[in-house]
Amino acid sequence: MARILPLGAALLLTALGAAAGADTLLKLDARAPVPAPQTGYLKLGTTRTPQGHTLAVNSRYLLRDGQPWLPVMGEYHYSRAPASQWDTELRLMKAAGIDIVASYVFWNHHQERPGAIDWKGNRDLRRFVQLAQAAGLQVVVRLGPWAHGESRHGGIPDWVVDAMPTRSNDAEYMAHVERLYAGIGAQLKGLLWKDGGPVIGVQIENEYNLRGPGRGEDHIRALKALALKAGLDVPLYTVTGWDGAAYPSGEVTPVFGGYPDEPWATSTTELAPKETYAFRFDTRVSGDLGAQTRARGAGTAETDKDKVPFLGAEYGAGLPAMYRRRTRVSPDDVASMLPVQLGSGVNLLGYYMFHGGRNPVGAAGRGLEESSLSGGYNDTPRISYDFQAPLGPDGQQREVLTRLRPFHYLLHDYGGPLAAMTVRRPEQVPASPADLQMPRWSVRASGDRGFLFFNNHVRQHAMPVQAGVRFEVALPGGTVTLPSQPVDIPSGAYFVWPLNLDLDGVPLRYATAQPVARLDAGALGIVHVFAPTPGIAAEFALADGVRTMSSEGAQMLAIGKSKGRPVNVLLLSTEELARLQVLDVAGQRRLVFSEQQAWVADGKLQLRGLATQPLRAAVFPPLPKPRAAGLLTRQDGALQRLEFKADASEPSLRVTAARPAGKAPPVLKGGPAGAALQPAPEAFGSAATWSLQLPRPLAPRAEDVLLELDFVGDIGRLFAGSRMLDDWYYNGQRWQVGLRQFDLAPGQTLSLSVLPLQADAPIYIDAAHRPAFAEGQTQVAELRGARLLPLRRVAIAWGRR
Structure with missing residues (x-):
């Protein structure tokens, strides 16, 4: 007989009445037998580690040590983040239920000019992979050479683009790619799955649908040969499978994605319902994913559908900022995609991006971002690559993460059986993604x-x-x-x-x-x-x-x-x-309830949050003899409650208006997209500016201090002297910048400039966040608030005192 056991202070079992309404019976027949998955079609690398662990692929799912495996993968770009943050941020990803971290190798971040390839500092791929392994993560390295990722020339250096054909088997180009791949191979030596390391796969190229002599299947085949020559012997070789992908069947497996909106679109109004929210029973490709080249007809991924598993790599956990279209997604916009993707058969839930970042600044201050000035289809911020990701550029925990984590934990504990299950179609399905009435x-x-999957959010x-x-x-x-x-x-x-x-x-x-x-x-x-x-x-x-x-x-x-x-x-x-x-x-799986960030490092439970607020967590089952300076503990039923009192006040920030806004020049349209163009550098002469004087000292006990800026305008830019620290396209989201990474002088004064947003600018901003212009008002550039948010971190040990 089922019975209730107490967990917290007050727990009750209640019978809730059924909802009123007519009985709508939704039917589905799942009795048909399914053929056994097929093996041997994909040409994989070494699948066994020296310790005897295996990683394999059949026509339907991944297998780890012979058992079906449905992991979660999240993108985090090492070269877009300070190396000092990698260890903590990778552990935060692990705590959020991520199994695999994926990252592009942006060629132009490592070799902006001809000569030696730079693998030092924030470009130290080897150290990043080693830290991922220490955090308990597997790794997929996206080799390029063309990455996209809103990078200048897709990540291919200017000196290559200027001198030769790219993205083909041109001999000169491939010689440079061979050197790049050899460098990546040297960085990953001893860290591959076959060595007992974390690198389980590599992605070759990205969004590739070009055909013709030296292109298409031949180019992907040639790139894979270079990867193998560089020693990159791994269980998984992937390519992106959308927008008419072209690749040699059997040599690689396609990965897929989908986003809740299209910031790369040219529309200045809301889009029709995205098919990302509609279950797919006949195709794995989810609409327009922003590839910058176009193909005609079905790609290889469509004809490969019954030969390879349905793996994901780019389901949008957020969206990038584009100048002409500044979508701001809600947590439910993102999380509601998960039942749809899983219910459509996805057997690797891969996010792009899971952690935001910032572009490095190139030689002589040149931006390495995608822009129409360098021939790109999109204009993006020079530095910011926030992506509205679940973890922000400085590790900020966004609300969307609280919606995603339960799905990740589900896949960790119940995903094995789910991976081997096949998709079954209901008797009645919506006529199209625009059909909002049919369940x-x-x-x-x-x-x-x-498992039954349902979605009623678009x-x-x-x-x-x-x-x-x-x-x-x-x-x-x-x-x-x-x-x-x-x-x-x-x-x-x-x-x-x-x-x-x-x-x-x-x-x-x-x-x-x-x-x-x-x-x-x-x-x-x-x-x-x-x-x-x-x-x-x-x-x-x-x-x-x-x-x-x-x-x-x-x-x-x-x-x-x-x-x-x-x-x-x-x-x-x-x-x-x-x-x-x-x-x-402490040696077992536990539930930790906290509004702050929680993770494990150095054999201790770590908590991080605002120093101006108490840090609290409840643990089940309880930790044995938890201890830390300032820790308060009490038992609440089966929950062990841990608390640290607030230990700081908010640092003062002196804000002074320095220069009023001038009349901004009109927003021009043009470029490859024929849409609103990011203003020319001279336009920023009309920006309003404020000086932001930091206190002396800033916050001596804080792990980091976030500068939070609430402005309304077109583009915000933050400077220390003439050095641009960060930039931001206004979309209604608060802009936060972690200050510790910049080694600022005590009491330093920063400068904020805000280019006015014009009332008639052909720019899309969600209606809820678009400024309301008064009658006769032609532009706006306002700073509504600026504050400093100190962060602290505590570590809780356990066991013998």
Whole structure:
């Protein structure tokens, strides 16, 4: 008999009434057998480590040590970040549920001029990979030579672009590429999977769809040969598969992506519903992903569909800033894509970007960013590569991360069985991505087990409440109908529900809550953590009946025993879920609830947040004898609460208006996109400027200090003297800059310039953030606020005192 166990201070089990409305039965037949996956088609590198671990690929999924594996991959560009931050930031990615870190090697960051290739400092690829390994991450290195990544000439140095044909088998070009690849190979020597290292794959080129002599399949084949010559023997060789990709089938496997909007588009209005939010049953390519070359007809990825697994590399965890189109996505705009991608068959959830960064400044201050001035299709900031990423350029935790983490933890603990499941199509599906009325859902199943995926969110388009819904899924062993009574699925809802999930030997027929994590809680037994679906009662269909749990606060339900040990279901509230981090601490997997960042380093639990606020965390199961200077502990039911009092006030920042804005020149249109062009350098003479005097000392005990700027205008630029530190296209998002990395003098005065935004500028800004111009007002350049936010970090040890 199921029974309740206490977790926190007050826990209750309640029966919630079913939603009113007509019974809309959504049907899906998942009884058809599926052929076994095929092997041997892809020509892979060495798949076995010296320790005997294996990494392989079949036609449907990845296998790690012979078992299906569905990892999460996040992009973080080492050469766009200070090397001093790499260790912490990689560990923060690991704590967020990332399994693999991916990074471009931007050729022009390493060899801006002819001569030696620079692998020092922020360009030290080898050290970055070593730190990733220490953090417990695998690595995919995106070799280029053309990367895109909003980089100047796609990352190919000017001296190469000026002198010879690129992106083809031109002999002179390929000789330079061979030297680049040889340098990468030397950096990664001993760090490949075959050596027991973390590098499991390399990507060759990017967004490649060029055909003709010396191009197409022949060029990708030649690049792979150069990678092998450089010693890059790895289990995975990938290429991007969208926009008519051209590659030699069997030599590489395509990876895919999708974004919640198109900042590279030329439209100055909202876009039609993106197909990124619609389940795909016939194709893996999700619309326009911004490739700068065009192809006609289907690419190799379309004809390869039944030969290779559905792997992702560029599902947008944010969006880049483009001058003409400044989209600002919400956390739900991003997170709602996840059930759609997984429910469409994705077996590697790869994000671009997961961590923001900043472009290095080139020789003589020249920008290395993509711009129309250098022939690029887009104008992007000279320095900022924030990307609205879950982790900002200085490691800031954004709200979207709280929505993504539960999905990552789900894949960590339940992704193996999911990887082997195949996509099943409902009886009725939307006629097109623009059809917002028909319910959007799918099932992935293998035999009688499966997961149900649902999405009722589309960016900038209101979705209807799906009234009185029940699902009927026919499986080989019988039909599962859920929930027990019809429910109204709210507008904006998205979720993953299990079907016939094995909870350590206890069968769960279905749940109307999402699995999140599994952990061994010692004397309490095995705990399976679930997330509620907002607006829908959490039902758990067990052998002795359906149990309905309230999501008002954390509750634990005992559902049976496995090998004499209790098996429990823990249902979190939405608020608790947003604070949840699942970490390996003190020798076991634990739940850590905190609004601040939490991770493990140096054998200690680390917390980081504003020094002006208390740092708090709740841990389950409790840590043995936690200790740290200033640590306050108390037990709250099964939760161990840890707290550090605030230890600093906000540093003072003296802000002085230095120069009023002049009349900005008109925004011109043109360039390859025929759209709004970033202003010429001379235009910044009309910018309003403010001086920002830092205190002396800045904040001596702080790990870092974020300068937060709230401005309204066109482009903001931050200077220390004549050195530009960062820049920003206004989009309504607060601009933050970590100051420690710049080695500023105590009491130094910085300068902020804001180019006026013109009322008639042909620039897209989301309606919620576009300035409201008064009648007769032609431009705006305002600084609404500037403050300094000190960050502190504490480390908690455990065990013997």
